[in-house]
Amino acid sequence: MKSNVNNMSTLPTSAPPAAKGNVQAWIYDQIFAAILEQRLAPDTKLAEDTLGEIFGVSRTVIRTVLQRLSHDHVVEIRPNRGAVVASLSIEEVRDVFEARRVIENGAIELACQRREKNDISVLKSLVEKEQAAFEGNDKGAWIRLSGEFHLALANIAGNETLGDTLRSLVSRTSLAISQYETPGQSACSQKEHFAIIDAIDAGDVKAAQHEMTQHLAECEAKLDLDEQENGTDLRAIFSNVRVNNEKSGNLI
Amino acid sequence: MKSNVNNMSTLPTSAPPAAKGNVQAWIYDQIFAAILEQRLAPDTKLAEDTLGEIFGVSRTVIRTVLQRLSHDHVVEIRPNRGAVVASLSIEEVRDVFEARRVIENGAIELACQRREKNDISVLKSLVEKEQAAFEGNDKGAWIRLSGEFHLALANIAGNETLGDTLRSLVSRTSLAISQYETPGQSACSQKEHFAIIDAIDAGDVKAAQHEMTQHLAECEAKLDLDEQENGTDLRAIFSNVRVNNEKSGNLI
DNA sequence: ACAGAAAATATTGTATCCAAAACAAATTAC
DNA sequence: GTAATTTGTTTTGGATACAATATTTTCTGT
Structure with a gap:
């Protein structure tokens, strides 16, 4: 009833049509x-x-x-x-990464307490799959597997509530990437994933949290989150311009 | 666009019928x-x-x-x-409190960085209202205001994503209380709330987090979460009993 | 030719209808 | 009398029909 492998919060994949009713x-x-x-x-x-x-x-x-x-x-x-x-505002993207930092560092603390023997190898094989997808240029699989790693980590933490929350955040991260990614920047995050795994394996909570914080910061940094012309800010950008229309005709 | 008072994640109250369409x-x-x-x-x-x-x-x-x-x-x-x-299992209740500890301690860290002058007084007046409801024996209002305090705190942290997550957790906490509360145990949590506020006011992240962890632990401790006869465990409880029906007739 | 108004079209929101499943009651078999 | 099966009722799942709201197109006046 308290296994680490059941009820795992996972990302949807293009699975077969499923039985009837589903x-x-x-x-x-x-x-x-x-x-x-x-x-x-x-x-x-x-x-x-x-x-x-x-x-x-x-x-x-x-x-x-x-x-x-x-x-x-x-x-x-x-x-x-x-x-x-959905389309995320820059503010929202920042919030999502910040929330992930809070939740995943919490998950790491719990995972270090509750990890069992083969948990680490499960994590490692996930990252290996991720690496294969990355090298095979299968971007869809790569993004999904990359998220799957973080969910597996939360899963080891053994808190379903936290896992569900993270699942939602990971999805939104994928959305953020598709919206704000910079063209050539898809560097390999696997090295960072392995670093996190090693720290957890060693039971070093602080180190693992540091690696995680670093990792998330790098992901965020790879995005192009500079404030630029959004529909909402158009007005501010052209705030110096004054046009002759009936409402502002008395100005200038 | 980045005020602390707008878009606050709040708990539903028995508000008037609202305009049409809503x-x-x-x-x-x-x-x-x-x-x-x-x-x-x-x-x-x-x-x-x-x-x-x-x-x-x-x-x-x-x-x-x-x-x-x-x-x-x-x-x-x-x-x-x-x-x-909804009816929460004991396991779920534990998860919810654990998740709250992670998220609210994270929110405290952010709130200490981002708090503005009148944030503290807003928090204090909320807890005062809570105290009034508590002393007036208005349990419904008390539970709601108690949750509202925690949401206000997350609101000061200025992360809407984190706030939404917490809103969900606070609701489930109320459910957990109604399911597992021990009769006479509704002690005043206001003292603990004030302690958290003071620590934040002083900018002492560690102290505030400690108070929060303590507070949540006390809330959880007030519940009656001892494993007892659940429908699923009935079989185990009566495992020594053997009855004469046609299927077990050959036993005993 | 262009801006604004008005009509036509398309899309969402809600109610109702039918089918399938679950539940309760009663009948039958033993 | 009890257990199981069958029948009847209630309730949910899903499709369709209609109303309300957007959106697009057409029309008209300057």
């Missing part, structure tokens, strides 16, 4: 995976009717799936205006 | 508040039809609301068997 879960996974693997870009409209036709179900079930996805912060539902693939 | 949000708040204030006990069945009649809407909107509540882990939806007020 259509809903299957569609959920399909859309989720498409977003995480960046086949659906942020702000893409997700019309209920269209999706219903694609998956051969009515709007009803699409609607519940979209609601679940919006709870995961992976799609955004705007009242009366439908759902779109 | 019926859904209103019903959500009504049910949520009823659960948090313990007017709806864990495992209470929440039939779609009944709720629809009560609130004068169709099952469709009730279903949406129940789905949202289940995302918050406040109700549980069992496939083909409807929704009930």
Whole structure:
């Protein structure tokens, strides 16, 4: 009842259609995976009717799936205006990384207390798979496996609540990457992952936390998070400009 | 755009019916508040039809609301068997408190960095309201305000993601209390809240974290979390008993 | 030709309807 | 009388129909 391998919080993969009755879960996974693997870009409209036709179900079930996805912060539902693939503001991306630092360092503390013999080897084999995907240029698999490593870590911590929270944050990190990544910058994070594993293996909480903090900071640094022309800031950028329209006609 | 007072993650209160169009949000708040204030006990069945009649809407909107509540882990939806007020296992309660320790200690670190002049007084007035509710024996308000304090703290930390996560955890804590509280044990947590505030006011991260850890541990200790006869363990408890039915007739 | 208004179209929100599953009751077999 | 099966009722899951709200297109006046 308190094993480390059951009920693991995992990321959706493009699994087979599943048995009957699970259509809903299957569609959920399909859309989720498409977003995480960046086949659906942020702000893409997700019309209920269209999706219903694609998956051969009515709007009803699409609607519940979209609601679940919006709870995961992976799609955004705007009242009366439908759902779109979520788009994170720079502020939100910073928050997500900060939250991850807090939660994952907490998870490390617990993982060091509760780790069992073969936990470390499980982690290592995950990172090896990740490395293979990276070297094979399978970006989708790489992003997914990279997240899977962090979830496996939370899993060793043995706290399902914390694991679920992290799952949501990891998904949003993938979204953030697809939105803000800088072209050539996909460096190998596996080295950092191995460093974290080694510190945990040695039972050195502080060191592991330091590596994790470092790792997350590097991930964030690889993104292009400089404030630039967003729709909302357009006004500020052109604050010096004064145009002759009827409302500001008395100025200048 | 980065104020500490806007977009605060808050607990639902029995607010007025709201404008038109927001019926859904209103019903959500009504049910949520009823659960948090313990007017709806864990495992209470929440039939779609009944709720629809009560609130004068169709099952469709009730279903949406129940789905949202289940995302918050406040109700549980069992496939083909409807929704009930969520009931936490002892394991889950422990996880929730552990997760809160991790997240709230992280929030304290951030709050100490980012606190502004009147943040402390806001916290203090919240705890004073809490004390009033406690002394006035208004248990519903007390539980809500007690949670509100923790959310205000996360709010000062200025990380909305962390705040949302904590909101969910605080709700589940209320549920845990209603399920596992020991009769006479509702001691005043206000003293501990004030201690946390003072430490933050002094900018002493370590001390504040220590107080928080202590506070959460005391809350958890007030609950009756001893393993006892759960339905699942009945079999183990009566493992010595052998009854004469056709299947075990050959034994004894 | 362009801006604004108005009509047409498309999409979401809600209610209702039907099918499938779960639950409760009653009947039957032993 | 008890256990199991069958029947009837209730409740959920999903599809469709209709209403309300956006969005797009067309039309009109300057």
